[in-house]
Amino acid sequence: MRTVGERIARPDSLDKVQGTAQYVDDLSFGAMLHAAVVRSPLAHGRIKKISTAAARRIRGVHAILTAQDIPGQNLIPMIQPDQPLLAAGEVRHIGEAVALVAAETKSAAEEAARAITVDYEALPAILTLEEGFAKREIVQHWKLRRGRPCDIFSRHDVVVVENTYQTPYQEHAYIETNGMIAVPETDGGITVYGSLQCPFYVQKAVASVTGMKMNHCRVIQTVTGGGFGGKEDAPGLPAAMVALLAQATGRPVKYILSREEDMQVMSKRHPGKIVYRSAASHDGILLAVDVDYFLDAGAYATLSPVVLWRGINHAAGPYRCEHVRVDAYAIRTHKVPCGAFRGFGEPQIVFAHERQMDLLAERIGLDALQFREKNALETGDHTVTEHELKESVGFKDTIIEVRRASNYDRLKLEIEKSNGARISENPPNPKRRGLGWGCCYYGVGLGARGGYLNPAGASVVISSDGSVNVAVGTTEIGQGMITVLSQIAADALGCPLEFIRIMPPDTSRVPDSGPTVASRTTLMSGNAIADACRQIKSRMAAVCADYDFSKIIAEMKSQAVAASARGETHPKSDFHRIVTSSYTPSNRASGHWSEEAWLWKATIQRCVQNMVQLSAHGWAVPPQTTYDGETGLGDVYVTYSYSTNLVEVEVDIETGETTVLKVWTAHDVGKAINPQTGEGQIEGGVVQGIGYGLLEEHVLATDGSKAATRKTGKGGPFPPGRILNDQFSTYIIPTPMDIPEIHSLIVEHAFPYGPFGAKGLGETPIIAVAPALVNAIANATGIQLREIPATPERVWQALKQEASRRTQQSPRRSRKAASAI
Amino acid sequence: MRAFEFHPAHQISDAIRSLDEANGNARICAGGTDLLSRLKDDVDNPERLVCIRTLPDLRYIRNDKDGVRIGALTTLSTIEEDAYVQKQLPLLHQALQVTAAPQIRNQATMGGSICQRPRCWYLRGPFDCLRKGGKECFAVYGENKYHAILGGHLCYIVHPSDSATALVALNASVKIHGSKGEKTVPIEKFFVGPEVNILKENILEDDEIITEVFIPHPAPGCRGAFNKSRERQSYDFALASAAVQCRMSRGVCEDVRVVLGGVAPIPWRSREAEAVVRGKKLSAATIREASEAALRNAKPLTQNDYKVDLTKLLLTKSFQQVSI
C-alpha cells in the first residue's frame, strides 16, 4: 500500500484550470445540427393543436418532432416509468418538452421553436404539496414501524417536542449546464457524448425512445462540470432528444441548455415538509419519534421513491431510538420533477431531527452536545431500521474530534462572555455569536432497494510497456474519482501511479455498473478494480514468483541509457519502445525510471514474453442487505458513514443578517484513500450546506391576484408556478466571500468490505450543515426557525415575533409582581 | 438570443445617427453586462446594437476647478481605484466597492451603470407586465419581497444601481448628446418614476447618449457614507442602501443630501430626513428621528415590510458614520 492514504494531486485539475479540458460544448462533429426545444408555458394543460408549418419554412430547419414522431416508446425508463420525453396530449409542468427542432444553426433552431404555435386548454394545476396530499396525488408512500411509540407519547414522565419544518428547493448549480451531442454511426448505431453522471441511465433512455437495441446506443461521458445528483437521471432527457433528432436527420445533433432553461426544467432538491414529534426521558434518553415526512416530487416520479426511501431510513438521526413511526410520502404536483441531489432525501429530514435534538436538550436542561453524545450510535447498537451495527461505527469519534479541535467547552464560555459584553457596549453592539451542532449518518451505496443496480464492473488492461488502462462504469464529476481509483488500481497491481490511466466512461467498455451516486463510487468501482487486479496479479505470480529480474532490469537500463545518449525519443524496436516510452517529464529529465518502475516494467516484460493474459474484468457485488416493506425494517445498507458539524455564526439582531464564522466538520470515512480529495469533498459540501441553510430557495410565481385565469394584454395567460429566479443573479448561492473558516477532520474506522477500508464521503458533508447553522442562530439569538433558508428577512421576522412575545409576557409578569407588593 | 445588426460607432455623431435611424429599435451597448443578459433572456429584442465601446475619448476621469468629470465609458473599477475619488468622494468609492463583483466592475461602465434596467423578475421573465407595455404589475399581488416600498405607482420596480444612488447624493449631473444637440441635466432630474413614464427609468430619448457624468467638488467639511445590505457578500444587488452626504461645521449639519437605494423606482431622495437634520447636531435622537422621517411614507407591499426597518437601520448607520 503506497499511494493509498497519500495526498495525491488530481491529474485532471491542470486541464480544468487551464481551460483545455473538453466539455461537451467544446466538441464539434462534421455536419452537426443544433437543437431547440418547445416547452410548455403552463403548469397543467391540454394540448389542443401544434402548428409547425411556419417553423418548417424557416431556412436551415431539418427536423421538427412531436410525440407522435417517436419511433420507440415515448417514455423515460425509471422506477415508476411515467415520464414521456415529449408531452402527448397533456402538459404537466412548466417547461415540459412538447416539440423538438434540429437546424443548421442554433439561432435558426430557436427561431423555429418560437414559430411553432401550440394551443393549450389550461387545466387546474396543483402547485403545493398540501393540495397534492389532499387530492391523494401520492407517488410513493413508505412506512417505518418499530416498537410502540404511542405508549411512549402517552406517558407523563417524558419530554415531548413537536414541530413542523419546511425546507426549500435547492439548485445543483453545477458549473456546466446539461448538454448532449448524438452522432449517428454508419452501422445504424448512435453514440451520445455528454455531461452526465450515469451513462447507463442515459443509455436506457436513448434505447427506449429510439427503439434501438442497447448495444447500438453507446454513451460516452465527456469532461463533466459537476453533477451533485443533477446529472443522475435528468440527462436522459436531453440525450434522448438529440438521439431522436440524429436518428431523424442522419446528422450529429448538439443541444446545450442555457442556464435559465436548465434551472427551469432540470431536476432539483425536493422541497420538504416534516411534521416531527420526539420524546425523551428527563435524564436525556431519546425514546421515540413520530414523523410525517413529505416531499414535493413534481410532475413525474423520476427518482422520488428512492430519495424518499433514504430519508425514511435515516429518520431519527445517528441515535438509538427504539420506538418509531414514520410515514413518508412523495407528492405529485404540477411542477418541475425533483430528483437526486447530494444527500438524497436526507438533508430535509436531518434538518428536522437535528432541530428537534436541540429543542429536546434545551427542555431537558442538557447541553446540545451532551444530549447527542448520550444517544449516539455505537458498535453493537441498532439503527432506526433495526440494523445491528457490527463494525466501523466512528460516530462518537467524530464528536470527540470536533469537540477537541474547536475547544468547544472553552469556546462556549468565551462566546457567552463576549455576547454579554456586546449588550452593554455604547451604542449597543447588535452582533451576537452562537454555536450550533448538527450530526448525521449516511447509508453508503444504494441499499436494499438498489437491486440489480448495486454491482459495478471494471476492466483493467495492461499494455506491454507496463502502462495500464482502467475502465469503469462510474464517472468523474469533480469529486475526484479519477485520482482515488488510480490510487486503488496502482496499489492493487503494485505498480507506480503514473502507469495508470482511467478511461472516459463508455458503455461499450464495461457492463452496467449502476449510477455514480450514493457515495458508492470509491466503494463499488474501487472493489471492482481490486477484483480485476487480483485476477491479473495471480496470473502474473505464476510466471514471476521465482524469477530473478536483475538481469532483465540491467539490460533494459543499459538500452535506455544508450537510447537517451543518442537523443532518441521515438521507438525503434519493440523492446526499445517498451524501455523508452511513457517516460514522464520528470523521469525523462533524470534519464531513468525509479527502481519500482523498472521492476514493474521488467515484470510486465516477462509476462508478455510468457503470453500471460494481462487483462481482466472485475465485478463487485455488495454484501447482502435486507428490507421489509411492511415495517420498513432491515439491514438496509452495507455500512454507514458518520459526521458531526459545529458551526459558529454571528447574527446581527437588528438586520437579521447571519455571518458564518467557523465550521468544524468531522467525518468517519472508513479510510481516506486521498485525504486531499476528501477535504475537497468536505469543504465543498459545507459551502453547499451553507447555501441551503442561509441563502438558496426558488421563488415561484403565484396567482395571488387570480391573474392566472385572467388573460392579460397581448401576452398569453399569466403562468403561475413558474420559477421567477432562474439565474445566478437572482438564485443566490454562496460566493467566495461567504465562505467561513472550515476545519475538515477525518476519522477512520475501517470498513472491512471496502477497498483498503474505505466507505463513502461524497454526501455527508452537506447533510447536517443547515441544522447546525440554524441551531447556532438559535443559540445566538433565542429564535427557533423551523424553515430554511435563514435569510436576513426570515431571521428579522422571527426576532420581531420573539420580541413582541416577550413584551406581551413581561407586562403581565410585572403586573403580577406589582400586586404582590 | 435573437439576431441583431451590430453597429460599432467611431464617433458620437455616428452613434446618434445610427440610433436615430433605428427609430427606437436600437440599444446602446457599452460594457454589455446588463444588456446582453436582457437579450439572452429574450425580454428585449432590439434590431440593432450600437456599440459605443469603439468611441474614442470617453474613458477619463478629469479634475477641473468645478469638479470631477467622468467619461461615460470609464469602467467602475477605474473609478473605484481613482485617488481623487477615494479621498474626496468616499461615498462613491464605498458604493462602487459593494457593486456587483470585481469581474463585473472591470467591464461595467459609468454610463451603463446608471442606465441599467431594473432587476424585477417579472420584467426579466416571460411576463407581459406594465413596464413592457402590458396591463398589470404582477408584483402587487405576487412575489414582491425585493420590490419598492417608496415611490411605487402602478409599477413597483426598484432602481438597481448603487452608483446612481451615490451620484444623486453627490449632486452630480449627466451630459447627454442627441440629434438635437447637447445638454446637461442634474442627475436627480434624469431619473423618472413610473408616474412620469411607466416604460423607462430616465429621460433619455431613443437617439440620446450619455457622454459624461460630472460631480461638483464637495465643499470643505463634507462627509459621506454609503451603506448597503444584501443577502450575500458579493455579486448581489441592494436589498436596500442609504447614502448620506453632509457638510458639517462645528458639529452642526449645515447641508445634507440623503438618498435611499433599492427601495424605490428611482434613487430616492429623502427631503424628509434632510429637513430633520439640517441645522442640527447629529445626536442619536436626531438621527433616529431622521431615519423615521425618511420611511414615514413607506408603503410596503405584501412581502417587503422588512425593507422598511432595514432601510432605517442603514440610514442610521450612514448618519452615525458622518457624525463621527
Ligand SMILES: Cc1cc2nc3c(=O)[nH]c(=O)nc-3n(C[C@H](O)[C@H](O)[C@H](O)COP(=O)(O)OP(=O)(O)OC[C@H]3O[C@@H](n4cnc5c(N)ncnc54)[C@H](O)[C@@H]3O)c2cc1C
Ligand atoms: C451578477 C451581477 C450583479 C450585479 N450587482 C450589482 C450591484 O450590486 N450594484 C449595481 O449597481 N449593479 C450591479 N450589477 C449591474 C451592473 O452594475 C451593470 O450591469 C453595469 O453597471 C452596466 O454597465 P455596462 O457598461 O455593462 O452597461 P450595458 O450592459 O452595456 O448597458 C446597460 C444599459 O445602459 C444603456 N447604456 C449604456 N451606456 C450608455 C450611455 N453611455 N448612454 C446611454 N445609455 C447607455 C444600454 O443601452 C443598456 O440599456 C450587477 C450585474 C450583474 C450581472
